Amino acid sequence: MQKKNEQTMNSIFDSAANLFSEKDFHEVKMEEIAKNAGVGKGTIYTYFKSKEDLLFKCLIHNVEEHQKNFSAILSTNKDFKTTLRDIFDFMYDFFKKKSRLIHRIMALMPRLKLSETDINYGHEVFHKGLDMTSSFFQRGIDEGIIINIMTSRQIAIIFQKMFDFNVLFSFYGEPEMSVDDCYRFFTKTFFRQE
Amino acid sequence: MQKKNEQTMNSIFDSAANLFSEKDFHEVKMEEIAKNAGVGKGTIYTYFKSKEDLLFKCLIHNVEEHQKNFSAILSTNKDFKTTLRDIFDFMYDFFKKKSRLIHRIMALMPRLKLSETDINYGHEVFHKGLDMTSSFFQRGIDEGIIINIMTSRQIAIIFQKMFDFNVLFSFYGEPEMSVDDCYRFFTKTFFRQE
Amino acid sequence: MQKKNEQTMNSIFDSAANLFSEKDFHEVKMEEIAKNAGVGKGTIYTYFKSKEDLLFKCLIHNVEEHQKNFSAILSTNKDFKTTLRDIFDFMYDFFKKKSRLIHRIMALMPRLKLSETDINYGHEVFHKGLDMTSSFFQRGIDEGIIINIMTSRQIAIIFQKMFDFNVLFSFYGEPEMSVDDCYRFFTKTFFRQE
Amino acid sequence: MQKKNEQTMNSIFDSAANLFSEKDFHEVKMEEIAKNAGVGKGTIYTYFKSKEDLLFKCLIHNVEEHQKNFSAILSTNKDFKTTLRDIFDFMYDFFKKKSRLIHRIMALMPRLKLSETDINYGHEVFHKGLDMTSSFFQRGIDEGIIINIMTSRQIAIIFQKMFDFNVLFSFYGEPEMSVDDCYRFFTKTFFRQE
DNA sequence: AATGAATGAGGGTTCATTCAT
DNA sequence: AATGAATGAACCCTCATTCAT
Numbered sequence: 161m162q163k164k165n166e167q168t169m170n171s172i173f174d175s176a177a178n179l180f181s182e183k184d185f186h187e188v189k190m191e192e193i194a195k196n197a198g199v200g201k202g203t204i205y206t207y208f209k210s211k212e213d214l215l216f217k218c219l220i221h222n223v224e225e226h227q228k229n230f231s232a233i234l235s236t237n238k239d240f241k242t243t244l245r246d247i248f249d250f251m252y253d254f255f256k257k258k259s260r261l262i263h264r265i266m267a268l269m270p271r272l273k274l275s276e277t278d279i280n281y282g283h284e285v286f287h288k289g290l291d292m293t294s295s296f297f298q299r300g301i302d303e304g305i306i307i308n309i310m311t312s313r314q315i316a317i318i319f320q321k322m323f324d325f326n327v328l329f330s331f332y333g334e335p336e337m338s339v340d341d342c343y344r345f346f347t348k349t350f351f352r353q354e
Numbered sequence: 355m356q357k358k359n360e361q362t363m364n365s366i367f368d369s370a371a372n373l374f375s376e377k378d379f380h381e382v383k384m385e386e387i388a389k390n391a392g393v394g395k396g397t398i399y400t401y402f403k404s405k406e407d408l409l410f411k412c413l414i415h416n417v418e419e420h421q422k423n424f425s426a427i428l429s430t431n432k433d434f435k436t437t438l439r440d441i442f443d444f445m446y447d448f449f450k451k452k453s454r455l456i457h458r459i460m461a462l463m464p465r466l467k468l469s470e471t472d473i474n475y476g477h478e479v480f481h482k483g484l485d486m487t488s489s490f491f492q493r494g495i496d497e498g499i500i501i502n503i504m505t506s507r508q509i510a511i512i513f514q515k516m517f518d519f520n521v522l523f524s525f526y527g528e529p530e531m532s533v534d535d536c537y538r539f540f541t542k543t544f545f546r547q548e
Numbered sequence: 549m550q551k552k553n554e555q556t557m558n559s560i561f562d563s564a565a566n567l568f569s570e571k572d573f574h575e576v577k578m579e580e581i582a583k584n585a586g587v588g589k590g591t592i593y594t595y596f597k598s599k600e601d602l603l604f605k606c607l608i609h610n611v612e613e614h615q616k617n618f619s620a621i622l623s624t625n626k627d628f629k630t631t632l633r634d635i636f637d638f639m640y641d642f643f644k645k646k647s648r649l650i651h652r653i654m655a656l657m658p659r660l661k662l663s664e665t666d667i668n669y670g671h672e673v674f675h676k677g678l679d680m681t682s683s684f685f686q687r688g689i690d691e692g693i694i695i696n697i698m699t700s701r702q703i704a705i706i707f708q709k710m711f712d713f714n715v716l717f718s719f720y721g722e723p724e725m726s727v728d729d730c731y732r733f734f735t736k737t738f739f740r741q742e
Numbered sequence: 743m744q745k746k747n748e749q750t751m752n753s754i755f756d757s758a759a760n761l762f763s764e765k766d767f768h769e770v771k772m773e774e775i776a777k778n779a780g781v782g783k784g785t786i787y788t789y790f791k792s793k794e795d796l797l798f799k800c801l802i803h804n805v806e807e808h809q810k811n812f813s814a815i816l817s818t819n820k821d822f823k824t825t826l827r828d829i830f831d832f833m834y835d836f837f838k839k840k841s842r843l844i845h846r847i848m849a850l851m852p853r854l855k856l857s858e859t860d861i862n863y864g865h866e867v868f869h870k871g872l873d874m875t876s877s878f879f880q881r882g883i884d885e886g887i888i889i890n891i892m893t894s895r896q897i898a899i900i901f902q903k904m905f906d907f908n909v910l911f912s913f914y915g916e917p918e919m920s921v922d923d924c925y926r927f928f929t930k931t932f933f934r935q936e
Numbered sequence: 937a938a939t940g941a942a943t944g945a946g947g948g949t950t951c952a953t954t955c956a957t
Numbered sequence: 958a959a960t961g962a963a964t965g966a967a968c969c970c971t972c973a974t975t976c977a978t
Contacts, residue, residue, distance in 0.1 A: 165937080185378065203939070267457075311528075317519065321515070321519055332480070332484055334511060349539065385947080393964085399949070574767075591959055659765065701914070706927075709906075717896070747942095783945095783969090784972080
């Protein structure tokens with residue numbers, strides 16, 4: 161599955177990611193994915209075992225890419241607050257584009273018919289991501305910037321969740337929160353009073 | 355078995371709410387809803403025009419009931435903080451049971467094929483709910499308890515969203531937040547520093 | 549089945565005849581028949597065994613009434629040509645109202661699931677009707693008015709068919725044939741040249 | 743099995759035409775059509791949008807083929823009477839095979855849910871057919887062979903209808919009319935007395 | 937490797953019929 | 958006798974998947 165045409169595979173990934181973002185798993189048709197990817201319907205099956213496999217691989221693909229970029233930001237040697245602000249910019253953009261995809265998949269995951277291997281790998285990837293984020297917040301706690309009444313993992317989780325406040329805001333026709341709004345919200349809640 | 359039966363309808367509502375909570379719209383089968391409701395498949399169609407109609411009516415049913423109870427709490431003449439605490443208890447329970455149903459439906463709503471009337475009614479109900487909550491927070495702002503750097507509507511929206519932090523917590527195997535945790539989180543963020 | 553309320557039964561007959569005239573057997577719903585008859589859906593089943601039984605009884609009912617009237621015309625002691633003209637008036641009216649019902653039923657008859665008794669009775673009624681008509685034409689032949697190159701039964705059959713020329717005329721947007729047109733057509737074809 | 747296959751489509755047409763001839767639209771099952779055509783149920787839907795679409799296309803297919811053959815006969819340069827006789831042979835055969843199909847569809851047409859385009863095309867085809875036939879009879883009128891007390895269009899319509907006299911004949915157990923009988927019937931009615 | 941015609945299991949929906957009242 | 962709520966068999970249609978080319 162690695163030697164096949166990388167380009168074809170990526171166009172399938174793109175097409176699938178777009179469609180799975182827009183609509184429900186069952187509302188996305190394989191034919192549509194194929195058409196938007198510019199390939200034949202059968203071609204998808206030379207790269208992926210099934211629609212569910214495609215969804216899963218598509219998720220992993222996106223999450224891993226996200227983690228790579230996220231990791232790059234973390235490894236710049238800036239101070240905590242500057243890095244945090246960078247992360248906000250990065251996450252804000254990422255969620256704007258991918259939040260629906262991620263949510264949809266996570267809602268579906270528990271019932272996806274996947275191999276043991278795939279499930280384990282999925283868990284691993286997600287937990288690796290959470291670990292990365294929570295390590296960063298731990299640093300904030302250690303430096304006395306972040307309150308320590310919640311664990312770093314809990315903070316990391318809430319941090320992720322914040323970025324879809326805007327989904328509800330737009331549902332109710334309220335103006336969306338800017339990155340700055342998000343950042344202010346976070347510091348108000350999790351920063352030690354200065 | 356002669357008069358269109360409130361009991362039958364309620365058992366369909368219950369069964370549907372349970373199943374729509376558990377799984378995706380397209381994974382819930384009418385046959386399953388019927389079976390769990392203890393009625394025949396055709397019976398559902400004497401009460402609801404279609405599966406989509408059932409989902410929608412089911413949502414409205416739950417939300418309206420929720421709003422009635424919510425409203426009851428608001429109209430007790432306790433002081434702001436006590437009432438807020440009551441609301442936290444109430445919302446926490448409600449979301450524990452219904453959060454998945456509500457989220458699923460809201461994610462689906464934009465693509466549901468509903469009559470103009472239904473769509474309008476849906477909007478109305480949701481906005482009525484938000485208005486109710488935001489009025490309450492406005493009172494908090496007016497009384498100088500809540501910060502006024504966000505509008506009461508924005509606060510009301512974030513307030514709702516808080517209650518599904520636990521979905522992610524449980525996904526990552528973290529211990530869930532208790533009502534108290536939620537309450538503390540809220541006051542930390544939205545209460546004026548004392 | 550004879551002692552029950554005659555009025556209810558007739559209103560069912562009327563409703564059914566109207567609907568079976570307008571649309572295909574399978575497009576007519578029992579609910580619609582009941583509603584138009586002003587009775588409950590279950591009531592129909594106290595008078596008729598099934599939808600097919602209703603269709604059949606409805607046909608017999610109409611045909612027998614038609615034959616009674618037809619027979620009355622035949623038994624006036626007018627001369628052949630005068631009687632024929634009377635019959636044209638009568639048939640023209642009858643077909644205008646009932647032709648679609650009759651045709652639909654005759655097309656369906658061969659596949660109707662009826663008891664042996666019903667089938668035989670149906671045959672009997674139809675043949676009685678044909679006999680009545682062909683006897684009349686036989687008289688025309690005997691009196692030397694009608695050509696004798698076709699049997700009276702053949703003429704009787706074509707005679708019936710003539711009255712739905714208008715169905716095609718109206719399909720093609722041509723002006724329909726009047727009774728006079730029909731009569732002229734008939735005499736041109738079947739009368740001995742004078 | 744790669745190119746959308748003319749053969750597959752024709753076998754569906756044949757199967758559908760046979761079944762729609764035999765029974766009512768609602769009594770013909772898609773599964774049955776598929777089975778008789780030797781294809782899978784889903785295959786039909788790669789060629790036709792719906793059962794109604796299939797019925798309609800099936801009608802058009804048959805009528806157009808009929809018109810092509812009809813047209814071929816008309817364009818042989820024989821004299822009027824000879825051509826008329828040829829047409830009788832041709833129509834007699836065609837109606838023997840297809841009359842039930844044609845009638846069933848025409849009875850259904852007004853209530854078929856078709857696109858504006860399909861409806862218009864259907865009208866066009868039928869009227870083209872009538873025009874072709876009536877032009878021919880007009881020639882007969884012009885040559886003084888056919889009476890001119892009816893329009894050529896009226897004659898063309900009645901001409902078509904004649905060919906299902908045999909349906910009633912067989913219903914009543916009378917011997918069917920031969921082509922010669924039909925021809926004689928026609929000349930008696932529509933030819934100027936010689 | 938790539939394709940898309942063919943497939944058929946599966947599901948939403950309809951409606952004739954039943955039966956408790 | 959009359960009713961209409963309840964039923965479930967039956968049917969149209971969709972779409973993930975296969976496979977011959």
